[in-house]
Amino acid sequence: MRVNRRYALSLLAGSAAAAGLAACGSKKAQPHETQTTTATPTPSATPSWSNVKNSGGGQLSLLSSLFTDQNSQQRYANDVLIGFFGGSAYSFTTDYTTPERLLDTIYTGLVGADLSDLVMPGVGWVESLQRRNVLREIPEDVLDDLQLDDRLLTGCRYQGSLRAVPYVKDLSLVAYRADLFTAAGIADPPATLDEVRAMAKQLTTPDVQGFDPFGGSGLVSTWITLLGAYGGTLFTDDGKPRFDQGQGTQALDFIIGLVKDGSTDPSKIPASGASQLFVAKKAAMTLLGTGMWDSLGAAGLADMAHLGLIPMPPSQQGKDPCMLQSGTLLAVSNQSSHPEVAFEFCHYALGKDPLQAVLGVQPGVPARSDVVSGSALQNNRILTTALTNVQYATITLGGSPAWLDLVPVIESELMAAITGRQSSETSISNLARVVTDSIAHN
DSSP states (O other): OOOOEEEEEOOOBTOSSOSOEEEEOOOSOOOOOOOOOOOOOOOSSOOTTTTGGGSSOEEEEEEESSOOSHHHHHHHIIIIIHHHHTBSSEEEEEEEOOHHHHHHHHHHHHHTTOOOSEEOOBTTOHHHHGGGTOBOOOOGGGGTTSOBOGGGGTTOEETTEEOOEEEEEEEOEEEEEHHHHHHTTOOSOOSSHHHHHHHHHHHOOSSOBSOBSSTTTTHHHHHHHHHHHTTOOSBOTTSOBOTTTTHHHHHHHHHHHHHHHTSOOGGGOOOTTSOOTTTTTOBSEEEEOGGGHHHHHHTTOOSTTTEEEEOBOOSSTTSOOBOEEEEEEEEEBTTOSOHHHHHHHHHHHTSHHHHHHHHHHSOOBOSBTTSSTTSGGGGOHHHHHHHHTGGGOOEESOOSTTHHHHHHHHHHHHHHHHTTSSOHHHHHHHHHHHHHHHHHTO
16 A cells, blocks of 8 residues: 655744654545636625634644655645744644545545545546535635636536635647648648548658547546537536537547547557657647646757647637646535634635745646746746637536546546447447436435
């Protein structure tokens, strides 16, 4: 079993520095448009959570899988946590786990009545977590002066109430090798999915795949983004499957078509830990998120002569392209002993300086427009291009209480069709059955 790291951050009253970070065992468990912002409301009264950390005392905890190594965990403590808890009578512990174990750790903490005060669930998790009443409602006035973009609040509410705030979100773009396009005489990037497929076939060589749907953001993200490009969504407004109404099959058939054309080859998916095909200069196009920027730079692919970035083209001319929203949210658990302090932390964490600090540790897309300009974040072209096209971020992970039951089986069902073991219709039907069964039994 992989042991999680816990860093205990002891902050004494009147002191602006941490007494230290101590490692110990884990808990028992485990087109283009500039970004717009919402108008800033005027609060009618001082919020109940405002400056509450400066009175009273106690201990709070945070559960996260966002930071995967000791260096990033310590930087988060130094650059974000100390700025909030320093000078207060509250102490703070952070429990880190892996993305694969995060859900089990949340549920085990819930059953054991020791779930952390603050948790960082994935985008799309809110509806599923509320089946077990995991998340506390966050006052709307936490958002009042933060100038957040409403389009990046998608997935943060449950039945109209705020249950999470957007923290380190991501938007996926189609990355293409501009130098290979130029060498092939292709003047413009694809404007439709038909052009994506035609260009992928044209650019395929024995050493380069035309379009890699398996690397980058991954097969599941590629399929969901294509679903949006065909005009579909994962779920209906009441959480029932909608991907089985034709567009889900079209999206899967598009990937199967790439295989039939020879534009991609599932047998050449790199082993775990190996460089992705696009980064290794073995793919002409793929879907990428902001976290890949440093890898592209290290491979010499970050400049405009080598790298082009566009939202996923639509299925037809005249339709809008599509970007997928994913990433990490910040939420307050229903078991928090100090919810008002936790609310205040959510507000603080989305402040300009703390948010710049966390994005310096873990690249992502901020939900406020003033964070990128003048910071090192503006050098990340995936991030800036995504924000320029945020109007097209119309499809998101989740949208149903059944989402977390569906996640573990999506990739295997897609691969069964891609490798010819069953039809695409059967794969989509099987996925829809998982959703309906999940809803029926909960």
